[in-house]
Each structure stands twice: as C-alpha cells, then as structure tokens.
C-alpha cells in the first residue's frame with residue numbers, strides 16, 4: 001500500500017511499531033528511543049518521509065534543516081521528496097565555513113551546534129526536522145540559529161515527542177506561532 005493511501009492512524013501505528021526502547025542508554029535512567037528498526041524498514045521510512053514532506057509543503061518551507069546526526073537521516077530525503085534545499089546544523093567544529101554557533105543542553109548532556117550562515121537567506125522559510133523532541137533544548141537552539149541567520153521559521157517537525165518531558169512547552173515560545181508537528185508522542 002502507498003503512503004498516500006494510508007490514514008494518519010495507520011502511519012502512526014506503522015512508525016510506533018518500529019521504534020525500540022533501549023533501557024539505560026547512553027546512561028542509567030535514560031530509556032533510549034532507537035529509530036534504527038524504522039530506518040531499516042523501507043515501508044516505514046517512506047511513510048515517515050512522505051508525512052514530513054507533506055508538512056513542509058503545507059507550510060511553505062523553502063529549506064529543510066536537519067539536526068546532527070539522526071535529524072540528517074530524516075531531513076535529507078524529505079528535502080529531496082519536497083524539492084527543497086537541505087541545510088545541516090552540525091555539532092561544533094565540523095563545518096568548514098563561517099558559522100553561527102549556539103550552545104544548548106539536552107536530556108543527557110550539553111553541546112554546541114553550528115550552521116553555515118551563508119546557506120540561508122532572509123527570504124528562506126525553514127522547516128527544522130529532528131527525530132526526537134525530549135527536553136527541547138536541541139530544537140530550541142536550532143530555531144534560535146535560524147532566526148539569527150535572518151531566515152524565517154516555517155515550523156518544527158519531529159518523528160516523536162517524549163511526552164513525559166517538557167519539550168513541547170519549551171519549543172512553542174521559540175516557534176512564536178510557527179507550526180509544530182510530532183508524528184508520535186511516546
């Protein structure tokens with residue numbers, strides 16, 4: 001069956017069934033949501049790509065930003081499917097050109113991310129894509145970077161939101177009215 005023929009509930013069930021819980025990774029007390037079974041299943045990966053591409057088109061995105069590393073895996077095929085450019089947000093020290101940098105904290109640590117300032121222009125509308133919204137620190141920092149670049153935020157889309165953490169409450173103010181979609185809440 002094609003993704004277009006599936007209901008939203010069918011897509012959710014397909015995706016939900018291919019996420020594996022790994023207790024105590026990367027540290028004790030964290031239940032790690034492993035998306036590799038979903039990526040290994042072409043039907044599920046295609047359904048995910050199609051759903052995110054539809055969201056990007058619906059909200060008038062001109063560029064798709066993926067967040068290193070798992071966000072790259074999701075965002076790059078979405079950009080191709082939607083006919084949009086892909087821009088990586090990378091962990092500090094990886095991008096060779098002139099960058100904007102933003103420090104942030106996540107569920108299990110802190111880090112700094114960067115973007116090539118020249119990859120976005122003031123006329124761009126940027127959809128940020130990642131696999132997981134946990135505390136929201138990573139996504140909030142990415143949204144800050146995009147605004148600092150001068151581009152507009154078209155929205156934020158994630159495969160899954162961890163409903164027991166306050167990520168949504170953290171990113172909604174940073175979105176400032178731009179749309180947010182979590183395909184699953186776990």
Ligand SMILES: O=P(O)(O)OC[C@H]1O[C@H](OP(=O)(O)OP(=O)(O)O)[C@H](O)[C@@H]1O
Nearest residue numbers: 068069070106107133134135136137138
């Ligand atoms: O909402 P937060 O608490 O900020 O957490 C969510 C982030 O954590 C994970 O990335 P991680 O930094 O582990 O990197 P990876 O994709 O390279 O594994 C995940 O892919 C999100 O980007």
Ligand SMILES: Nc1ncnc2[nH]cnc12
Nearest residue numbers: 030031032033107132134
């Ligand atoms: N519990 C979790 N599982 C997978 N990725 C994450 N990123 C932050 N928290 C996570």
